[in-house]
Amino acid sequence: MNDHRDDRRDDSFDELMRRAMSEEAGRIEPADGLHEIQARVRSQRKPVNRRPWVITAGAAMVGTAAAIGAFAVLNDNTKTAEQPSIAGGPDTTSSASAEPTNPPTAPPASPKPTPSDPAASKPPSTLPTSKVRAIEETDLKTPKAVSVYWLGQVVGVKKGPEFRLYRTFNQVTGKPALEALRTMTAPKAANDPDYDSPWSGASVSSVRYTDDLIMVDFERLPNTKLEPEVADMAAQQLVYTVQGALQRTTPVQITQQGRISPDLFGVIDTNSPLSRAQATDVQAMVWITSPENNQTVKQPVTVAGIAAAFEAQVDWRATNVKTKQTVTNYTMTKEGQKFSPFAFTPKLAPGEWLLEVYLTSPEDGRITDTDSKTISVR
Amino acid sequence: MVYEECVAHESSWDADEALTAVYTAHYTSLVRLGALLLRDTGAAEEIVQDAFVAMHGRWHRLRDPHKALAYLRTAVVNRCRSRQRHLVVVDKHLPKSLPDEPSAEHAVMRTAETDRVIEAMRTLPEKQRTVMVLRYYGDLSEAEIADTMGISRGSVKSHAARATKSLRQVLEQST
Numbered sequence: 001m002n003d004h005r006d007d008r009r010d011d012s013f014d015e016l017m018r019r020a021m022s023e024e025a026g027r028i029e030p031a032d033g034l035h036e037i038q039a040r041v042r043s044q045r046k047p048v049n050r051r052p053w054v055i056t057a058g059a060a061m062v063g064t065a066a067a068i069g070a071f072a073v074l075n076d077n078t079k080t081a082e083q084p085s086i087a088g089g090p091d092t093t094s095s096a097s098a099e100p101t102n103p104p105t106a107p108p109a110s111p112k113p114t115p116s117d118p119a120a121s122k123p124p125s126t127l128p129t130s131k132v133r134a135i136e137e138t139d140l141k142t143p144k145a146v147s148v149y150w151l152g153q154v155v156g157v158k159k160g161p162e163f164r165l166y167r168t169f170n171q172v173t174g175k176p177a178l179e180a181l182r183t184m185t186a187p188k189a190a191n192d193p194d195y196d197s198p199w200s201g202a203s204v205s206s207v208r209y210t211d212d213l214i215m216v217d218f219e220r221l222p223n224t225k226l227e228p229e230v231a232d233m234a235a236q237q238l239v240y241t242v243q244g245a246l247q248r249t250t251p252v253q254i255t256q257q258g259r260i261s262p263d264l265f266g267v268i269d270t271n272s273p274l275s276r277a278q279a280t281d282v283q284a285m286v287w288i289t290s291p292e293n294n295q296t297v298k299q300p301v302t303v304a305g306i307a308a309a310f311e312a313q314v315d316w317r318a319t320n321v322k323t324k325q326t327v328t329n330y331t332m333t334k335e336g337q338k339f340s341p342f343a344f345t346p347k348l349a350p351g352e353w354l355l356e357v358y359l360t361s362p363e364d365g366r367i368t369d370t371d372s373k374t375i376s377v378r
Numbered sequence: 379m380v381y382e383e384c385v386a387h388e389s390s391w392d393a394d395e396a397l398t399a400v401y402t403a404h405y406t407s408l409v410r411l412g413a414l415l416l417r418d419t420g421a422a423e424e425i426v427q428d429a430f431v432a433m434h435g436r437w438h439r440l441r442d443p444h445k446a447l448a449y450l451r452t453a454v455v456n457r458c459r460s461r462q463r464h465l466v467v468v469d470k471h472l473p474k475s476l477p478d479e480p481s482a483e484h485a486v487m488r489t490a491e492t493d494r495v496i497e498a499m500r501t502l503p504e505k506q507r508t509v510m511v512l513r514y515y516g517d518l519s520e521a522e523i524a525d526t527m528g529i530s531r532g533s534v535k536s537h538a539a540r541a542t543k544s545l546r547q548v549l550e551q552s553t
Contacts (some may be wrong), residue, residue, distance in 0.1 A: 016549075021495075037430045038394075041397065
């Protein structure tokens with residue numbers, strides 16, 4: 001390997017160079033790119049139908065500058081969402097090696113296999129893991145909060161996605177992943193006007209998984225057509241939601257009545273399973289975890305949240321809804337550049353306040369990411 | 379290692395499977411290579427992604443993860459070099475220590491020693507710098523460097539010798 005070492009006269013120089021290069025290289029942690037590459041490969045394979053972001057009635061994306069997303073509590077699920085090393089990691093390798101390509105024209109599978117019936121629970125021949133039996137989740141004995149992701153518009157976008165994933169926590173009973181997806185696909189999905197689900201109106205029939213694949217079968221996939229980038233984000237919305245509920249990060253295979261769809265949202269070929277994109281590429285960059293929207297809080301008010309902020313700075317502004325009095329200041333996250341918690345205690349007189357947190361661009365001071373809550377201070 | 383096991387089954391890979399496997403094994407190191415050449419992680423990521431898209435398109439001809447890696451490396455180096463040549467003029471007008479694209483795992487501080495080496499590398503002509511990065515970060519042999527850059531082994535040797543000489547001078551001055 002090292003035939004350049006034939007001139008060994010200067011080992012200390014070699015050592016210095018090697019050490020410096022490897023140290024410098026070690027500082028560089030690229031974001032997950034697999035998703036992007038796959039999307040580009042896909043769009044090359046098939047000319048992309050450049051249609052505007054079409055939204056069905058009742059699912060209008062409101063582009064308000066402030067107020068995106070409402071996040072209740074943060075529980076352990078956060079970890080799966082913020083573990084960049086998982087993204088596109090060894091999981092995708094093992095699945096790639098284990099799975100033959102699936103012919104797009106495959107016989108339909110029985111939509112609701114019962115695990116007790118071997119014939120029915122055998123995955124359809126179209127699915128890659130015919131060797132391994134897929135299992136269904138077990139029913140929850142007590143209600144549990146699962147994270148459900150939504151698309152929220154990002155303000156001040158110059159580069160990067162126009163929409164990002166925001167999360168809510170929803171109490172479910174029964175099968176957590178299935179119920180999380182049902183929440184996500186419900187006809188009037190989000191009760192917050194700032195975020196939405198392009199999956200709204202679709203109907204999920206089952207969620208099953210093996211050691212290296214999660215299979216989500218739809219009775220009916222959404223028939224919305226999306227811009228490729230938005231479609232990819234919507235795909236990640238499903239990936240994050242189902243993986244969060246199952247606490248697994250294996251790729252997700254989407255089918256409709258057991259069949260692969262060549263044009264989910266008009267652009268995504270579900271022939272190969274979807275892998276998880278890195279959190280920094282898809283998750284919202286700042287959000288308030290506490291208090292909740294419309295919550296009544298006592299003095300002193302402590303606002304807590306999570307942000308991935310340049311130089312750790314999160315700006316905030318509180319506006320009294322009646323008097324329009326504003327208080328602005330900034331706070332720091334524990335660590336800069338990565339998802340990290342922040343908290344601050346604004347001095348707010350009793351009354352109703354609109355609380356906004358936002359990030360500003362280091363380049364030109366534009367507001368780039370926001371979240372807001374309306375709270376009532378007693 | 380999973381990747382090595384996968385190599386055993388490489389002949390059965392289609393382009394999509396190859397993409398995922400080669401990505402998993404080499405994406406990070408290729409971006410790092412590009413970033414060392416360009417000092418711009420964002421641009422390096424773009425270039426490496428372009429290279430992967432191109433590799434996917436010609437998988438039917440490569441059919442071998444080792445060839446694929448060589449192909450990717452060459453594509454990345456060539457693209458970085460042509461980009462660098464375009465940037466030379468611009469670069470002269472930029473403040474000297476332009477910060478790199480902040481990355482998520484960025485908290486690591488560089489040591490002064492690394493700083494000096496990286497700064498010194500910037501003073502080298504593009505070809506010499508490329509040779510040095512491939513040699514010391516890529517750990518490539520002279521023959522491999524020659525193949526990757528499309529130059530003769532003799533040129534690799536002379537670029538390396540000149541680069542070593544001027545680096546040592548710069549480093550001695552800066553101590």
